[in-house]
Amino acid sequence: MLNHAIVSVALALATLPFAVQGAQLAARAQDPICEWIERAISSASNVYYPGDALYNKGVAHWATTADQVSKCVVEPGTAADVGMVLRIIGGTRTPFAVKGAGHSPNPKFASTTGVHISMYRFNNVTYDADAQTADIGTGLIWDNVYDALAPHGVNIVGGRVPGVGVAGFTLGGGYSWKTNQFGLTVDTLVAFELVRPDGKVVKVTHESDPQLFMGLKGGFNNFGIVTKFTLKTHPQPEVWGGPIQVAADQIDEVTDATVEWDATATDPKAQVMTTYTYAQGELHMTAFLFYDGPTQPAGMFDRFLAIPNHGSNVNTRPFADLVQSTPTGASYGFRGIFNAFSVLDTTRSLVDVVINETQYWGQQLSAKTGIITTYAVEPFLRSIYSHNTQQTAFPPTRSIPFLPFNIYYAWLNSTYDEEFYNAARVSTKVIVDAAVAEGQRGAADAPLYPNNAIFDTPINKVYGANIPTMRAVKRRVDPANVMGLAGGWKV
Structure with a gap:
């Protein structure tokens, strides 16, 4: 997809700030708050501090737009x-x-110039066959x-692409290859191990604290730091797809097949995601096919499989x-931004707008070190929000059968950050306006998936009518607003 020269340049640019700034900061006295923490914590x-390789690992992110130089990594x-x-x-108040x-x-969502907490050591997976x-x-x-779960023959509702973290994905909702069958990841949560802002470690369940349990299911870090999730499992055979x-x-064949899939698919074990990508001066499409079993039902994906392609990795695995x-597009170390929008139907006219936006912004931004623009079309079944009767922070409503769409831009030079951010905002508005114009009036009010929404999205577009309840829980468990000292979606 992207040549090795571009990747090498991007990684060099990504690591340079920490190499230079880290060396400068290492010469300074260590921060007294960091030293206090170091004395107070256990040997576990x-x-x-800056200059240490493990500091660099701690503050590094998949996209360098999220990086900051912290006082220390805990x-x-x-x-x-x-x-x-x-x-x-x-x-x-650090x-x-x-x-x-x-x-x-x-x-600034998961980075700071203050104290950076890395959850890297919370890395256990424990399967309970009885429960x-x-x-x-x-x-x-x-x-x-x-x-870790494969030897037990089970799986959980989790991320679809390599490298996605458990914490943010789950705390933001979680759309999965398994969502048509089981709902979002938050719909499969049984319990949280939560460190409250006052330092107390508690187990949160629907029975122990229903409002806090609701707030944590999509509410990110508003209520403390989660150290462990307990999630439902289900049997996992080999799957078919790729x-x-x-x-x-x-392009017409891929688009028509995707639109037809959205209109006719009924099997919850099956899923399709189509991405339109502009890279290296050309438009490319990728159709991701998935069936939760070793063989696909006869004829289910025939229209996709009949399309001439220049690369297929579909098999039983x-x-x-x-x-x-x-394939995830750009590699680790580029600058990047996501943005989210939601629609009610995947129509041909709307996908044509998506294609036009992909090409237009790909051409406009490539001159500003832009290397990739990708738009993902995700035609889930409309029944995905019916898998849970308990209230969740996200989605705030289950009566609107909305479909989450995603934009992703990657580039090299921080000089152009604001231009890429603004392009993502403008492009999502163009597509949503087109959906409304063709009769999808509910698209204007449909919730936006917080894991993909751009950082300045109004909070009411994410949590809607849940905000008063979430704020009441916040006042109860975090009256001093300790978690307000960290970044992310704040209620």
Whole structure:
């Protein structure tokens, strides 16, 4: 997809700020708050300072737009130590960040110039066969989880592409290859291990605290730091699927097949995602096919499989291998931004607007070190919000059968950050306006998926009518607004 020269340049640019700034900061006295934390935590945890390789690992993100130079990195190894850190931070009103895997490109969401908390050591996966649940640490990526659960023949509702963190994905809702069958990841949550802002470690369930449980299911870090999720599991056979990469001359065939799929699909084990990408001066399409079983029902994906392609990786495989087969566009170390919009139907006229936006912004932004613009069309079944009768922070409504769409831009030079951010805002508005104009009036009010929404999205577009309840819970569990010292979606 992208040549090695571009990747090498991007990685050099990505690591340069930390190499230079880290060397400068290492010569300074260590921050007194960091030293206080270092003295207070147990031997299960560590503090790292600029100039240390583990500091660099701690503050690094998938997209360099999310990077900042912190005073130190705290890598706690126990929930009790997380509580100690929160008490010190809250008492001194020190800005901080909490990073799971660091996949969000949003600036300042999981980074800080203050104390950076890396959840890396919360990396256990424990399967309970009797309860049919798994305890999952918040420092993991989904790839780790799938590998750990595979020997037990089970799986959970998790991420679709390599490298996505468990923490942010789950706390933001979580659309999965398994969502047509089981709902979002938040719909499969049984319990949280939560370190409250006062430092107390608690287990939160629907029975123990229904409002806090609701707020955590999509509410990110408003109520404390989650160290462990307990999630429902289900049997996992081998699956059938993978990506098919198609050239621009087959754009009509791919688009028509996707639109037809959205209108006719009924099998909850099946799913399709189509991406339109402008890179290296050309438009490319990728159709991702998925069936939750070793063979697809006869004829189900025939229209996609009949399209001439220049690369197909569709076969029967373990679930983890399917996820690894998913090309993710740009590599680790580029600048980047997502933006989210929601529609009610995947019509041909609307997808034509998406295609036009992909080409237009790809051409406009390529001159500003833009290397990729990608628009993802995700035709889930409209029944996905019916899998849960309990209230969740996201989605705030289950009566609107909306479909989440996603924009992703990647580029090299920070000089152009605002131009890329603004392009993502303008482009989403063009597409939503087109949906409304063709009769999808509910698209204007449909919730926006917080894991993909750009950083300045109005909070009411994410949580809607849930905001008063979430604020009441926030006042109860965090009256001093300790979590307001960290970035992210704040109620």
